[in-house]
Amino acid sequence: MNSGSHQESGLSKSVWSDADFEEMGWHDATVHGLYVQQTGDILPRLLLDLDYIVAWVAPVRPAKSFSFWVAPATLVFEEVWDVEGDLGFKGMAPELEIDDVLRLAPDDDHRDSPHWHIQGHSFDLKFRASGFRQYVRDAPRLTSAPVLSDAERGGCRFTEVGFG
Template identity: 65%
Template sequence: MGHGSHQQSGLSKSVWRDADFDLMGWHDATIHGLSVQPASDILPSLLLDLDYIVRWVHPVPPATRFAFWVSPATLVFDSVFDLVGDLDFTGLTLDLEIDAVHRMTSGDTRPNFSHMPRWHIEGHAFDLTFRAAGFRQYLRQAPRRISRTALSPADRGGCAFTQRGFS
């Protein structure tokens, strides 16, 4: 296994890119922070601090609950525009859990933008859509096996947007 690999969880690397999209899944990943940061070009970057579920572990009887290999991660979308979001926190829960991340063709006929896909981050209590050139995801620590889908603030080192994978 190479740089940033973790044999126990099956993780092969700690930095992922949009070319890896079909191998990835964000279902039930918890978002701890969101930041829009200026970039070197004209368009900003959208950064999400989240707990990425590297692998779901099926229960072995007599256990009845899943376990999870989870790593704190920074998900960075580059050259972001047309960002639209919606939050609905009616009730007592304030968790930002992702249901799915969708990548769609742009449908834009302008030459400078036709190659940039539309992204949809569908959450259990929120919704984000935007255009972006692509993404990188940095797993900042080796995954930990836990009984929940999210790490504690102490285990994850608080909220961070570090763009470096663990080695």
């Protein structure tokens, strides 16, 4: 089902794919969970539970801070391999915030598996995958911070159904 749109936030649908990559952005999205799902004889899947920032709302005077349309989402990469990464923080674990997600053309014979690079503020993840789907699980909420509380997002989940 992909009828989930939210006119007020500008969200046009609740299920996205790598075909929509150029329209999407993950800057400052918070990752709440990561799951490598074994799928039997084929390559595993990589699932991320995150708070997806649908839109940044510029402040209107006298306000000085941005507000955000944020929704819980599940980002699923298919047929994942050649994974490497780094959690570059010490001491207490900070929130894992994405800086950027890059898709790089294959430099070998595996044309159907681009290189993906999730650059985080305190982590780095590189892998090959055939593509992705992102499921926006609930309608976006207008918030003063780019992250939802555990109660607002329904806890950590890897549900693969868009709202609507």
